[in-house]
Amino acid sequence: MPRKAKKGSARYYFTQKTENAIIRYNNEERPTMRNKIYNDHIRDAFDKLCENIIHTFKFYYFDVSSEEVKNEVVSFLVMNMHKYTAGKGKAFSYFSIVAKNYLILHNNNNYKKMKTHDKIDVMDWDRSIQTEISQKNTDQEFNEFVQQMLEYWDNNMNVIFRRQKDVRVADAVLHIFRIKGNIELFNKKALYILIREMTQSNTQHITRVINVMKKYQKGIYKEFQVNGFIDTKTTGSFVIHN
DSSP states (O other), rough: OOOOHHHHOOGTTHHHHHHHHHEEEEEEEEHHHHHHHIIIIIIIHHOOOOOOOOHTTTOOOOSHHHHHHHHHHHHHHHHTTTOTTTSSOOOOHHHHHHHHHHHHSSHHHHHHHTSSSSSHHHHHHHHHHHHHHHSSHEEEHHHHHHHHHHHHHHHHHHHOSHHHHHHHHHHHHHHHHHHSSEEEEEEEEHHHHHHHHHTHHHHHHHHHHHHHHHHHHHHHHHHHHSSSSSOOTTTHHHOOOO
């Protein structure tokens, strides 16, 4: 006789273990451990949660694919994990509401309005570097560059940016890199709005921070070209004067 599915089995992908992992993630300060907790215990649950909400409530009225929308929502959840407080409701319910509200806010009508706002050529630092590397080298080399670049920023973020609100913006950009490996997967306009909502920063502030990051990216890439690796432990190899 076939076994009956237990009540609530439809969301077994998001369990108490997932909630515990989110709490550990929020309490962990080391970037490498946070990434491990996320990749091992949270990523798949967030991915499935967003996919289910998109299809259950038929959030199909976007000018980008469902996969791109899902990627954006997952990133939004990650950047808002710190707002979840243990003991104030189940994590599944909390993040379901956060995801649903994000999707409602960014339906097709709001997306069209968004197109009239904010030039986002400030994000081209990623696009231009990837294009340049891809033209000359292999995907493997680009992946190696990205890995070392992220390690550089992990070690030097608080040296380059002294104000916490600047760190939040830079960290938002890098978190998206870590989750998907490539900012190109996101619609550029949606990405810029996403960072603004994640950090509660205005467009001018985000632009200023990313412009600083662009200057460092040039130095990082130049060092990678010349030496074949990036000195990830210190900014001394190419100090940028603002």
